[in-house]
Amino acid sequence: FKRYKSISPSIDKLHSELSAIVGKKNAVSSLAAREHHNHDESHHTGGSPAIVVWPNSVQEVSEVARACYLNSVPMIPFGTGTGLEGGVIPKTESVTVNLTNMDAISDLNIEDFDVRVQPGVTRKALNREIRNTGLWFPVDPGADASICGMVATGASGTNAVRYGTIKHNVLNLEVVLADGTILNTGGSKRRCRKSSAGYNLTELFIGSEGTLGFITSATVRLHGMPESTLSAVCSFPSVQDAVNTSIQVLQYSIPIARIEFLDNVAIKAVNNFSKLENKIAPTLFLEFHGSEAGAKEQVNQVAEIAAANGGTQFKWAETVEERSKLWQARHDTFYALLALKPGNKGYSTDVCVPISQLPAAIEHSLSIVEKYGILCGIAGHVGDGNYHCLLMLDSDNESEVLRAKMAAEEIGRKAIFLGGSCTGEHGIGIGKRELLKEEVGLETLNVMKGIKNVLDPRNLMNPFKGLPEI
Numbered sequence: 001f002k003r004y005k006s007i008s009p010s011i012d013k014l015h016s017e018l019s020a021i022v023g024k025k026n027a028v029s030s031l032a033a034r035e036h037h038n039h040d041e042s043h044h045t046g047g048s049p050a051i052v053v054w055p056n057s058v059q060e061v062s063e064v065a066r067a068c069y070l071n072s073v074p075m076i077p078f079g080t081g082t083g084l085e086g087g088v089i090p091k092t093e094s095v096t097v098n099l100t101n102m103d104a105i106s107d108l109n110i111e112d113f114d115v116r117v118q119p120g121v122t123r124k125a126l127n128r129e130i131r132n133t134g135l136w137f138p139v140d141p142g143a144d145a146s147i148c149g150m151v152a153t154g155a156s157g158t159n160a161v162r163y164g165t166i167k168h169n170v171l172n173l174e175v176v177l178a179d180g181t182i183l184n185t186g187g188s189k190r191r192c193r194k195s196s197a198g199y200n201l202t203e204l205f206i207g208s209e210g211t212l213g214f215i216t217s218a219t220v221r222l223h224g225m226p227e228s229t230l231s232a233v234c235s236f237p238s239v240q241d242a243v244n245t246s247i248q249v250l251q252y253s254i255p256i257a258r259i260e261f262l263d264n265v266a267i268k269a270v271n272n273f274s275k276l277e278n279k280i281a282p283t284l285f286l287e288f289h290g291s292e293a294g295a296k297e298q299v300n301q302v303a304e305i306a307a308a309n310g311g312t313q314f315k316w317a318e319t320v321e322e323r324s325k326l327w328q329a330r331h332d333t334f335y336a337l338l339a340l341k342p343g344n345k346g347y348s349t350d351v352c353v354p355i356s357q358l359p360a361a362i363e364h365s366l367s368i369v370e371k372y373g374i375l376c377g378i379a380g381h382v383g384d385g386n387y388h389c390l391l392m393l394d395s396d397n398e399s400e401v402l403r404a405k406m407a408a409e410e411i412g413r414k415a416i417f418l419g420g421s422c423t424g425e426h427g428i429g430i431g432k433r434e435l436l437k438e439e440v441g442l443e444t445l446n447v448m449k450g451i452k453n454v455l456d457p458r459n460l461m462n463p464f465k466g467l468p469e470i
């Protein structure tokens with residue numbers, strides 16, 4: 001294989017040092033390894049890492065970090081590469097640290113509803129492992145992402161309206177800082193539901209996108225499996241009617257488990273891709289969890305609200321298979337939309353607004369994509385006020401790339417204007433660094449920069465991501 005030819009001698013020296021730490025076969029600069037680590041699932045592009053390492057323990061991560069730190073070479077943590085903001089893409093000559101070899105699930109406390117996972121554990125792997133305990137881990141970005149990667153991006157998904165986002169489900173983190181220091185954000189072995197002890201360093205690392213350190217294990221909360229689960233689809237005369245239904249469901253404090261919006265384009269795409277037969281109309285995918293009586297009561301209340309907004313009768317997913325087909329289709333919406341224009345890349349926006357502002361935000365988004373002439377499908381976790389416009393673009397078409405970028409920026413800016421965020425769950429990554437500045441303001445940004453400077457004074461942890469340049 002072709003070995004990477006570095007421009008700086010320090011990389012060759014570092015390669016030998018890293019091989020001595022993780023073993024020769026776990027410190028690689030082959031073209032295949034470099035290309036595997038030069039992209040995520042987004043449209044973003046950049047360079048390839050100079051070296052990829054696969055540490056096997058937290059001590060090895062610490063020694064790898066120490067070696068990179070002493071050689072002043074940037075490091076990029078790599079989970080499962082399903083991110084949508086280019087977070088794992090190198091922007092300078094870097095070492096990518098692939099954490100998937102560390103895949104232990106430990107400290108399962110069934111009575112306390114918690115468990116500890118290393119970065120190689122994905123959400124599906126955890127749920128497989130604990131399936132006979134009556135517990136589950138509900139945070140579900142469509143992809144089978146690593147749970148530590150989900151912590152790093154501040155992820156959520158379709159269940160957040162009922163079970164919270166990853167932020168609400170983390171009790172403690174073990175992290176390795178740029179200089180190799182190992183620490184537990186809540187203190188060693190802490191796994192209590194609440195703590196007022198000191199600054200909340202656990203939340204500091206949630207959504208830090210690899211810019212503050214490596215997350216080498218996460219202690220997360222589990223939930224009891226519901227006794228009864230009912231799923232249904234309901235279509236509406238207009239986007240507003242569907243969105244108003246979800247707002248009213250929340251206003252009545254109905255503890256709905258999932259309430260997901262898909263527009264006409266997205267419904268057409270999932271029908272084709274996942275062989276469903278939904279009416280082409282603004283649609284809600286719904287799920288209810290509870291005791292048998294409790295879930296039915298929720299259904300009756302939501303059916304009444306939907307009908308008052310012109311919704312059709314619920315179409316039920318009757319069997320377990322039908323239910324998982326429905327939610328797999330929702331999770332595959334990104335790929336379903338891309339299949340509408342084969343060869344295109346997807347540029348996903350991710351705004352989150354106060355729920356009362358959803359109708360105005362979505363209406364504005366639709367006018368923006370029309371203005372820029374971009375094909376777009378909308379899928380949203382409307383129960384959280386969070387939705388995605390997936391802008392389809394041909395990456396060889398410069399004008400289209402530019403127009404999509406401008407559209408995404410205007411959509412993000414409008415959300416900020418409405419009291420919302422430019423990213424509800426995907427993160428800032430490469431593309432939203434300027435919007436972050438507009439969202440939090442200069443004073444807050446300066447505090448963030450100060451924190452970055454304390455934890456990573458040489459700016460070696462995933463530079464050019466998250467924060468605008470210092």
Ligand SMILES: Cc1cc2c(cc1C)N(C[C@H](O)[C@H](O)[C@H](O)COP(=O)(O)OP(=O)(O)OC[C@H]1O[C@@H](n3cnc4c(N)ncnc43)[C@H](O)[C@@H]1O)c1[nH]c(=O)[nH]c(=O)c1N2
Pocket residue numbers: 040041076077078079080081082083084086087088099119140141142143145146147148149150151152153154155156157158209210211213214215216331332334335425426462465
């Ligand atoms: C089809 C589809 C659908 C969705 C999504 C993706 C795809 C392909 N996502 C996005 C994605 O799954 C989500 O951002 C995951 O949290 C990324 O986890 P990975 O392990 O793949 O991180 P990945 O390897 O892509 O890294 C992402 C970022 O986190 C950092 N990182 C990763 N592991 C780390 C660690 N152990 N320590 C420190 N930093 C680390 C990286 O450096 C990078 O900056 C999503 N998301 C979502 O929130 N809701 C959703 O609905 C969806 N839906």
Ligand SMILES: CCCCC(=O)C(=O)O
Pocket residue numbers: 142330331333334337348379388389390
């Ligand atoms: C098209 C949306 C991008 C992925 C995502 O976050 C989701 O499906 O919810």
Ligand SMILES: [Mn+2]
Pocket residue numbers: 157381388425
């Ligand atoms: Mn999403």
